[in-house]
Amino acid sequence: MRIERVADAAAVLAAADLFDGPPLVAATEKFLAHPDHHLLLAYEDDRAVGMVTGVEMTHPDKGTEMFLYELGVAPHARLKGVGTALVEALAAIARERGCYGMWVGTEIDNEAAQRTYRRAGADDEEPFLLLSWDVTSPGT
Template sequence: MDIRRATTTTELLGASHLYDGPATPTWAARFLAASGHLMLIAYVDGVPAGFVSGIEMLHPDKGTEMCLYELAVDEPYRRRGIGRALTEALAAEARRRGCYGMWVGVERDNEAALAAYRSAGAGDDGVFAMRTWEFGAGS
């Protein structure tokens, strides 16, 4: 397994089978251009097998922390430690960037994600409620 930071739209589009929906060249370019956004892709035999994306979040009284935005591993590659390795790689990058910590929101019944995060050293910070606003594609 080889974990590399995606630096081109070609790399991001090449991993699109791992995303929830189709990627577009425009969104991929915007992602790469956005300060503090990063994606690490795990390759197995040259094929994208998983990814983790992170966003640096900065606040005047706290400094910078890393939000683990999304983690995915393709079905044939699951239960091989790829999710843990991606999470650890993002944590290492967060430390390198001077982040004071890293966090992720995850559903309490997502056992695979919880196991991956636990194995990568994450602690349980308790239950929280998430509220969302949906604006639609044209908003």
């Protein structure tokens, strides 16, 4: 298995089955254009079998941390260390870029994700409440 940082939208589109939904061309190009956005693909031979995305987030009183945005592994490649290797590769980029930490949120019942993140060195934090807005509709 090899892991590569992706800079070409065509590689992302070719790995569409690793994402929750089909990658949008404009959104993919916008994501890849930002130097603080990272998309890594794991390959077995020439076939993408996993992906991870990360976004550097900077705050005036904290510095920069890496947000692990999404992790996806093809069903046939699960339980082979692909997810752990991708998370570790993103953590290495975070270190290289001077981030003070890396974090991820996941569903409470997503035990597979939790095992992967813990295997890659994540520690549990105190539970917190996530609030979100749908800003696509007026008045929300």
